[in-house]
Amino acid sequence: MIRIAAVGDLHYGAGSQDLLRPSLQHLPDRADLLLLAGDLTRCGGTEEVRVLADDLRGLPIPMVAVLGNHDYHANREDEVRRVLEEVGVTVLEGEAVTVDLDGARIGIAGTKGFGGGFRGAHASDFGEPEMKAFVGHTKMLSDRLERALTDLDADLRIALLHYSPIETTLEGERLEIYPFLGSYLLAEAVDNAGADLILHGHAHHGTEKGRTPAGIPVRNVAQPVIRHAYNVYTLDVHRQVMAAAGGVS
Amino acid sequence: MSEWRADYLPEHIRESLIHDPRVAEQDLKVDVKEHRVMLGGNVATPQLRETITEVARELLPGYEIVNETTVVPATEPDGEEPVA
Numbered sequence: 001m002i003r004i005a006a007v008g009d010l011h012y013g014a015g016s017q018d019l020l021r022p023s024l025q026h027l028p029d030r031a032d033l034l035l036l037a038g039d040l041t042r043c044g045g046t047e048e049v050r051v052l053a054d055d056l057r058g059l060p061i062p063m064v065a066v067l068g069n070h071d072y073h074a075n076r077e078d079e080v081r082r083v084l085e086e087v088g089v090t091v092l093e094g095e096a097v098t099v100d101l102d103g104a105r106i107g108i109a110g111t112k113g114f115g116g117g118f119r120g121a122h123a124s125d126f127g128e129p130e131m132k133a134f135v136g137h138t139k140m141l142s143d144r145l146e147r148a149l150t151d152l153d154a155d156l157r158i159a160l161l162h163y164s165p166i167e168t169t170l171e172g173e174r175l176e177i178y179p180f181l182g183s184y185l186l187a188e189a190v191d192n193a194g195a196d197l198i199l200h201g202h203a204h205h206g207t208e209k210g211r212t213p214a215g216i217p218v219r220n221v222a223q224p225v226i227r228h229a230y231n232v233y234t235l236d237v238h239r240q241v242m243a244a245a246g247g248v249s
Numbered sequence: 250m251s252e253w254r255a256d257y258l259p260e261h262i263r264e265s266l267i268h269d270p271r272v273a274e275q276d277l278k279v280d281v282k283e284h285r286v287m288l289g290g291n292v293a294t295p296q297l298r299e300t301i302t303e304v305a306r307e308l309l310p311g312y313e314i315v316n317e318t319t320v321v322p323a324t325e326p327d328g329e330e331p332v333a
Contacts, residue, residue, distance in 0.1 A: 003329060015296030023325045042273040070273065196333045204276045204291055217332045224276070224291040224321045232329035
């Protein structure tokens with residue numbers, strides 16, 4: 001059994017010192033892996049991410065993250081990434097990483113993702129350059145996610161996002177802002193490539209649980225949704241390996 | 250810039266709070282009635298909650314600020330969920 005701790009939307013900034021530290025002390029006893037689903041800082045400031053890095057420093061389990069829209073605000077996303085990597089966090093954007101846990105290979109493909117909306121009401125890359133750029137960005141990131149997931153050679157595959165791939169985990173948010181909270185293109189990418197779990201954040205008023213049209217479990221781990229320092233999800237790696245080999249239906 | 254009309258005031262306050270680096274919170278609900286500003290939503294820390302009140306006071310001197318935002322708990326979860 002692989003135990004995955006996940007949280008997003010921590011929005012670290014001034015005053016966040018030790019926000020997570022007390023809860024993280026027992027994390028190595030409770031989880032094998034920590035996944036961070038973006039919006040780790042308030043404005044994407046280097047000094048903000050350093051506060052989070054101090055809380056994560058020395059954690060003896062693998063840590064993997066994607067960035068969120070807030071982490072891009074100061075146009076210093078490369079610096080945010082570098083500070084996280086300095087304390088051992090692997091930061092993904094259209095990339096994947098494989099972690100060996102208990103003899104199983106856990107593959108994580110990650111992207112921030114972007115908006116556009118959902119089936120029947122998705123924005124089109126049609127008309128003004130600004131619309132083409134908006135939807136084009138989502139398409140590009142979704143394509144990269146699908147490629148990264150497809151290329152993963154792993155026993156379990158997890159898609160780590162900031163924006164939501166489905167509407168269900170947005171329930172509670174105002175309908176008017178759905179197009180800015182996610183895109184079905186992200187779900188389609190994961191359904192095409194296959195995965196065992198999708199994690200995302202961004203929708204603070206959303207709902208924790210949902211599934212893609214192909215049935216892949218989706219969890220919105222935005223901290224205001226889970227209302228804990230993190231949540232822990234378990235995946236039965238042996239069952240998944242057997243299923244892949246046709247041994248479990 | 251012209252003064253904000255009352256009809257649009259809550260939206261301008263919301264935008265100002267988003268763009269103030271001390272706050273940078275997109276999750277706030279702002280309502281203005283007479284000379285009273287009601288603020289709602291989730292915030293990460295008690296300090297941020299106080300800062301939001303201070304910034305709102307700077308934006309609308311003379312208004313009563315009613316900060317009903319909630320600090321999101323960051324405690325350990327009770328259990329775990331099998332998902333696959």
